[in-house]
Amino acid sequence: MSTFTEPAIYWAGLAPALVILGTAVLGVLVEAFVPRRLRLSVQTVLALAAIMGSFVLLAGQWALVAGETPMTGEIANGFDIDPFGVAAQGIILVIGLLAVLTMADRTSAGDGAFAAQAADRPGRAEETESLHADWMGTEALPLTMFSLGGMMLFPQASNLIALFVMLELVSLPLYIMAAMARHRRLLSQEAALKYFVLGAFSSAFLLLGSALLYGATGSVDYSEIAQVSRLTQGVGPGWIVPAGLVLLLVGLLFKIAAAPFHSWSPDVYQGSPTPVTGFMAAGVKAAAFLALVRVLVFIGMTVTEELGAVLSAIAVLTMLVGTVVGIIQRDIKRMLAYSAIAHAGYMLIALISINRLSLSALLLYSLAYGVSTVGAFGIISLVRVSHGGAAGAEATDLDSYRGLGQRAPWLAAAMTVFMLSFAGIPLTAGFVAKYELFLSAALGGGVWLVVAAVVSSAATAFFYMRLIVLMYFRQSEGEGVVVVGSRGPVAAAVTVAVVLTLVVGILPQPLLTLLGSAAMLAP
Template sequence: MSFTAPVIEWAGLTPVLIILGAGVISVLAEALVPRAARPFTQTLLSVLAVLGSAVALARRWKVVVLEGTWQELTGGVVEDPFGVAAQTILLAVGLLAILVMADRTTADDGAFAAQAADRPGSAEEAESIHAGWIATEMFPLTLFSLGGMMLFPMANDMITLFVALELVSLPLYIMAAMARHRRLLSQEAAMKYFVLGAFSSAFLLMGAALLYGVSASVSYREIANAVVRGGLEGTDWLSLAGVALVTIGLLFKTAAAPFHAWSPDVYQGAPTPVTGFMAAGVKATAFLALGRFYYVIGVTLYRDMTPLLGAVAILTMVVGTVAGVVQTDVKRMLAYSAIAHAGYMLIAVMVPNSVGMSALLLYALTYGVATVGAFGVVTLVRSSHDGIPGAEATDLDAFAGLGRRSPWLAGAMTLFMLSFAGIPLTAGFVAKFEVFIVGIAGGATWLVVAAIISSVATAFFYMRLVVLMFFREAEDERVTVVASMGPTALTIGLAAAVTVLVGVLPQTVAAMLANAAMLMP
């Protein structure tokens, strides 16, 4: 019996392998490194892994984007300019998220439970806190999830897509339950995320099974060819149903309505750094994977799928806008903001060509960076108990007077809110402008009009927070601002710098992403 070894282009997988390899080493560090040295060791290892992956990715950018060498790395992973650009964006988001996770602030407590296995309110938990233990399990989990995110937009068959989806999701189910404060709320959020995440996986698997029935293949290319050729008489509906179910499975991860129910509760209950990582990373990678799926397969059923995507986009904008206006918790407000932005990003998905993919890449970058920065600010605004900092003060009224307490934090938060609202001279304006132009050129003018109306309405709750920070006095002393020990301040500064630079000088980034928005058919 002969065996043919698979041909794997390891050089193209180097950026992902560095991240996943560092995740394995990080797991070993949890077992072998003394507890007191773990926070520094794990932080250093995670940051070096991301930087090392970025160096390897820079070399791949030269080979793939500049020299035009596209290739299929394995049977289910392709390396093309779009995939390399997507990995670059996700690495940037991952680095910022890791820095926020690593910061313990001057309150010396961090965002994560001393020991996640302790029952909330138990004597064991009190002993762990008294001993000064610091959870570090989130670092290997973050690296594994980030590795899955980097594979997700490069997936070129249904099996790889599903495996990458689970690699992204499983670590996040655990991380969502690791909050240091409000432990029961955190565990409830993790359970909701897990249950609804299982539903999304089931939809995707069922859709993949139907597409396999049509084409006898899991490859995107073979499925697209089979859909174009047509299968047995009376089976055309299988193709449409399969594409629709895969779309629904991915839309769960983007928190598009009506598949958004998990989002506000999970965003509110999860540790704030994890919320930022989910809001930026998971949304970006799911949309980028959806973009490739539609570029290769969905375009063959474009006329049939346009009503579904259009209806979902409109409903997503309405839900995100209307529900966001009435929120009194800043994390829930940002959750509904994320839902509204998912509606805008769907416009780019509905134009499955290089121009639409370029707009999608730019939106993923600008939204992701501003989101991590905004949640970084939230981690530093705390409730105060006789001068002792406690949990994050996420009620909107807690941000009243922040402009006086901490002008730089309030200024950064204002910048992120302006970017979300799409105000000129911010990165968010450039990204929205690109998406809207793409939508009009692609014949979705009615969607663009709805998106503009939604953007104007969502500006209300962004500006409400700005007014609270600068034009309202703090009503009591039950809120305090803790200082960063460095990592969160660096994250907020970098996010603010990117938001301004891309807003003021967008040509360079837009041109790079336009050159990178090419996918292997």
């Protein structure tokens, strides 16, 4: 008779993510049973309550993992708990909170970011009827919660199976949400198709790499793969583990839009609903980078020299592509897409030589970049094309932002703060994050990479400053643009993002101390 061994699961360690995922399931039931006119309010309250509840549970976990006798180890088969993982979850929750607020907004124009019904064919009678009925695709919020739950568990994954499952949990809802834009539906559906097809390729690379690592070591656990790799060096085919690791990294590098795996990013950013673009740019990048850290700390130690050369080359190429191509963009969403690519290059240099300073710097950079990104895309969602005074789709051409400082002073000021943070100007969170990141890379022996990053950062400041000049020092041309008002959620998200960006930039020490305690991740 076969016996069944009950898995040991520390449910309290999984509780923050389970609250998010449980709310996502509840949100699906809301879509089925709650009247359509009430769904947006119910979904928004559920999502925000779940995120706040998850914050409370995460604070309790932090007290356990960062105390005098820290509790670390496996909380379930394939997931670990440690200060780094808990801090990563906290950062992702902050991004998720801001993203939910931007998605839940109904503007003064009476519309939102999402199609009335995603299944309606663009331009057909059924879409017109849905729009006249004032519907909105509220299923985007439970999809967001599913993806957010996957993002929270992604950095805690400690074996290859859990890594792949969390990658798909993060990605599948986003493939759907990318196709749900209320305006420019065909462009949105094209973006979703590109994201899905190229995402499938990235998953295939990750699976093939996992298969090679399992075949070479007989295990899917990071720590066991590293141990077997060290014991069997020089025995049998020596290329299998490095090849498997490189293929595994390709799957993760796709998610952070590192060159040459970045080609999906500009088109998907441009076509997706603007709040989804912000969530994708901030949340997916943070989750994938922090998951990549755990892979490199455990498995990457076995091929340090070869891997360092590969990551250095990718980092330089990523900075080069993001900087050079970003300068010539005239669409603000595509400009921010190439900005995100450049920032991915900066973050990669912290992974060349991993130490406690580089881990804390990467956590800080994920927070600073993520907060500013969600806030910037929240503002973009309010600047619209005018059709005889009526608001249409987002006005994403850079010239649409001419004179925004006069038409909407608060939005222009907030966007200025975010652009200055992206550029790394002092008194913003972006400056502190870049300083810590570049310092950790220099101390780790990557001085030449830091020089390349500083040159790239100076060049990217051009397209951030160009937007500021357009907003304050150029007059608007005609009446082709209208700024719609937020009914609360987007305004709240932008305000919180501005406050966090300035507070971290002016008083960074408490957060630096906290993240320094979180940078405990040892094989």
